[in-house]
Amino acid sequence: MTAVAATLRTAIANGLANRNSFWFQVSLMVANDITWIIFWVLFFHQVGNLRGWDAHDVIVLFSILLTTAGVALGLCANSRKIGQLSADGALDETLTLPVPPLAHLLSTRVDAANTGDLLLGPVVFLLAGNPSPERAAMFLFGVVAGSVVLIGFLVACGSLTLFVGGRGEQADLGFNAILIFASYPLDLFGGATKMLLFTAVPAAFVTGVPARLVRNFDTPEALLMVAVAALFALIGWGTFHLGLRHYSSGSIWIR
């Protein structure tokens, strides 16, 4: 078993060690997610149809978001913490090991609450998504590619802390931005915003495009997803490694 896989396995074991606490946090998150579903149901009850989207469509979108967020924030929980870890000098322990630092960081922490999203997402899809084998395959594909995009984006935002200092506030903003935009149907947004979501804040590739692929498989769009995922993986990896040269490891308290 490779070092990274072994680390992930240990992180999961560590997260599960206190069973009660783990399931408690999972159920809190599930309750939280269900509230959002209730909101959408109430919303569409009032509003009807929204530019071709109804409650059912949005719930499928939501299931994709949950699963993707579950991977990025639940399984690879450090993806959103890179900024904070850098500021706190907590990269030390990773840097003293003979492992690729980013891969190790991403596999070394599992968050119980967001794992709840990872568990609920596919369930919601199975219940509300008319899961045929093709749709399920697209769901899986979309989630995997979308997770890579999301993780790459979050790592890049967090790595900015290595360059500009601070405690990861830029990462928080990036994190909130991409998740908020990814929670709503793409067709709500007009020109400039939509372009933003296909570029700098790639929320479109986290939920929008995967949702489209689930509805209708389209080869060019699938290839685009793969390309964008590779691109953001590279951006995240690159920013982080360039940033390591500026790492100050918490040695300096005045910042």
Place this chain on the structure above:
Amino acid sequence: MNPYLAGWRLGFLRTIRSPGDMSVRIGFFAIILLVMTALWTAAVDANGGSLHGYTRTSLLWYVFAAQTAVLGVRPRSVEEIGDEIGSGTVAVQMLRPVSVVGLRMSIDTGEACARLIASFTVGALITWLFVGAPPSLPALALAAPAVVLGCAANIASCHAFGGIAFWLLDAKASWFFFQKLVFLPGGMLIPLELLPRPLELISFALPFATMAYVPGRIASGHPDPLLLLWQLGWLAVLLGMAGAVFAAGERRLQVMGG
């Protein structure tokens, strides 16, 4: 100086002096307004220009005020209160000759005031840019105190909920439910008139509506002073509850140990 006033001042100054933090919150707020504008514009257009009496403009000014009021409170406040109780920090604070909950609420209110000044002005500007002038300028003016009162009620509530930690050692569950109660029956996500009738009635009976719905309603063009009175009433009740929960909790600490 009165210790509670000093606490308020501390919270206020501390927040004013972290511009980095402030700008992130404002950025976050701008994103929410952008998304909400897109959502409700589409919603209103799909329903002939009005939803239960709300036009696109009045709806977005509702969203602005409701969101401002809720975002004035530190997001994980309930959880932090729980952590301070669980870690024994509160036990140490009890050694001082001031009310622990009173001082804490003063500091939080000071912080909120600083945040609200920024959020209200910037948010109003952004909303004006997106949807144009508010339905009524006097209404917008009245929305300002409503936002402050809503925020204060929120803070008091956080302390009442967070106080569960005296018994449960962890306020995580409290925080989740609390947040959802403000989101839905509080009217932050959706104006209460748009909810199914039974839910609407229940929401009006709960205090959460004073935290988001009231400022939103006023800003959407309904400068009704009775709404402010409603807020004041609930604020008094929530302050009492927070005080009672902390008093009971502190007594428990003294008996059971930290």
Place this chain on the structure above:
Amino acid sequence: MIAIEARELRKTFPVRRGEPVEAVAGISFAVEAGERLAYIGPNGAGKSTSIKMLTGILHPTSGDAAVLGIVPWKKRRELAARIGTLFGQRSQLWYQLTPRQTFGLLGRIYRIPADQERRRLARLGELLDATHLFHQPVRSLSLGQRMRCELVASMLHAPEVLFLDEPTIGLDLVAKARFRDLIVRINEEQGTTILLTSHDVSDIEQVARRVIVINHGRLIYDDRVSVMRRALLGTKMLDVRFEQPPASVEVEGARLVKLSGAGAKLVVDTGRRPIRSVLDDLLDRYDVVDISVADPPLEEIVSHIYARPV
């Protein structure tokens, strides 16, 4: 063979508002394989920063270094496989799991073959008297027990150099003494080069044979511990008990520090007057019941060094 070498290492941190801070201002030294070196200095002296450059965590602003012939920040992963680290304020052990589970993971990370891992664990467990702790959850261990398991974790892959950064922080006196003893044992049995940073002077006394003192980012002393004691302060401490409480104690070459009842403490400047003649004088003129001669406490020597102009 030289295990660690630093040449004019410098590290400057940019600060948002104000002058950049020079944490390490040109440090040079060399450590032989198998040595035990204490690297001490007050808080903020630049100790941790130095270690972090030597382990590849930080990139220096200028200067050179080589550990086991490898430049740390250039070939970090290659070096990481051959060195061990123990940072007192950070844990390598997974909190909810047993130390054994962490060791298993480390075995994968350092690519230690399973049977070799087993053998080393048995040996280290015995050496550090920690075998009985391996299967208890880390959260249930005391700090002293945890530090012993941390030491096992750091040594599992048989590193040639062990860097310890403030390892005894938070330990009680007994645990500290025990821990220091274990480090010495590791060095003697496994031949591991030890570089230990600390601001606790007892770490020098019990672990190190050589000491480097650093302050304000600069190296201000580098020599054997025994030499430091002897060379630096030409003083001795006299602890005297008299038959009767004396009215006063006046001896040429000695300064009275404390007089309480029938006991007195004096400091002798051996540069001015040899200790022998001071003692002769004292015994001649007073009724001495008991007398002891001691070196000044190391604390005092070190404070003296810190206070030197840099």
